[in-house]
Amino acid sequence: xxxxxxxxxxxxxxxxxxxxxxxxxxxxxxxxxxxxxxxxxxxxxxxxxxxxxxxxxxxxxxxxxxxxxxxxxxxxxxxxxxxxxxxxxxxxxxxxxxxxxxxxxxxxxxxxxx
Amino acid sequence: xxxxxxxxxxxxxxxxxxxxxxxxxxxxxxxxxxxxxxxxxxxxxxxxxxxxxxxxxxxxxxxxxxxxxxxxxxxxxxxxxxxxxxxxxxxxxxxxxxxxxxxxxxxxxxxxxxxxxx
Numbered sequence: 001x002x003x004x005x006x007x008x009x010x011x012x013x014x015x016x017x018x019x020x021x022x023x024x025x026x027x028x029x030x031x032x033x034x035x036x037x038x039x040x041x042x043x044x045x046x047x048x049x050x051x052x053x054x055x056x057x058x059x060x061x062x063x064x065x066x067x068x069x070x071x072x073x074x075x076x077x078x079x080x081x082x083x084x085x086x087x088x089x090x091x092x093x094x095x096x097x098x099x100x101x102x103x104x105x106x107x108x109x110x111x112x113x114x
Numbered sequence: 115x116x117x118x119x120x121x122x123x124x125x126x127x128x129x130x131x132x133x134x135x136x137x138x139x140x141x142x143x144x145x146x147x148x149x150x151x152x153x154x155x156x157x158x159x160x161x162x163x164x165x166x167x168x169x170x171x172x173x174x175x176x177x178x179x180x181x182x183x184x185x186x187x188x189x190x191x192x193x194x195x196x197x198x199x200x201x202x203x204x205x206x207x208x209x210x211x212x213x214x215x216x217x218x219x220x221x222x223x224x225x226x227x228x229x230x231x232x
Contacts, residue, residue: 004157042224043158043203056219090157105157 002027004093004106012112018079021109025072025093031055032074033103034066037088046089049074078111086113116141118206120223128231131194135226137187137204145207149178149189152201152225161189161202194230201225 005024013019025032033056034046045058049068066076072093078085088110092103118139127133139147146165150158162171162178164187170179175192191198204223 043205043222045220045222092157102160102163105159107155107157 004091004104006089006091006106006109008109009107010110010112012114013081014114015081015083017081018077019081019111020075020077021089021091021111023074023076023091023093023106025074025091026095026104029093029095029104030072031094032068032072033092033094034074034076035090035092036060037090037108038086043090046076081113083113086111116206116208116219116221118204118221118223120202120204120226122226123224124227124229126229126231127194129194129196133191133194133228135189135191135202135204135228137189137223139185139187139204139206139221139223141185141206141208141221143208144182144185147178147180147187148205148207149176149187150203150205152203154200158203191228194228196230196232199228199230201227 004026007022011019023032031050033048035043036046037043046060046064047054047066048056052068063079068074088108090108091106095102121136125133144166146163148163149161151161152158161173161176164171164178164180166182177190180187189202203225206221208219
């Protein structure tokens with residue numbers, strides 16, 4: 001079974017630009033979560049999608065948005081990029097129910113904002 | 115405020131030695147605690163998950179313990195190998211994770227960076 005795939009793996013942008021990142025969850029997984037990881041803050045939750053609906057949102061500004069398609073693939077968009085948006089963006093697909101619900105992370109997209 | 119604190123921030127050990135990583139949390143109400151291993155340039159991979167009623171759980175050379183009364187967990191690595199070099203992240207869940215159901219909220223520690231030297 002293929003794992004979680006994220007594209008692109010690396011991205012360099014300049015301030016003010018916008019960027020779209022893509023995530024394909026494991027086949028059969030309907031829930032996708034996005035995280036931002038920086039050395040100073042660690043992993044921070046961005047949002048969670050289930051069946052094309054945003055079910056949860058972290059404490060990030062409105063410049064961060066996402067969506068999920070009917071095939072469970074998800075995209076996140078960051079508009080008006082700032083230097084502080086440089087980070088590793090991780091996507092996770094979720095399997096199972098209850099407390100043993102398991103998250104499988106993708107390799108991440110490394111975004112550098114110059 | 116829900117927090118997860120990990121110690122030490124970084125650790126260097128020699129191959130073959132044991133080590134223990136610590137995780138203290140204030141997340142409430144507690145649902146479960148997970149330890150993840152993250153290799154450089156990769157996403158985190160789950161090592162163990164423990165609920166309130168579980169005191170210890172093992173995964174090969176990794177053994178996690180949980181004291182829900184003191185809100186502390188530890189990850190013990192036995193007979194370390196070079197491939198154990200990674201960041202180890204403690205994650206505490208506030209409510210049960212239910213796909214297709216209610217919301218969930220995870221609080222992540224900042225991780226312990228372990229380096230195993232030959």
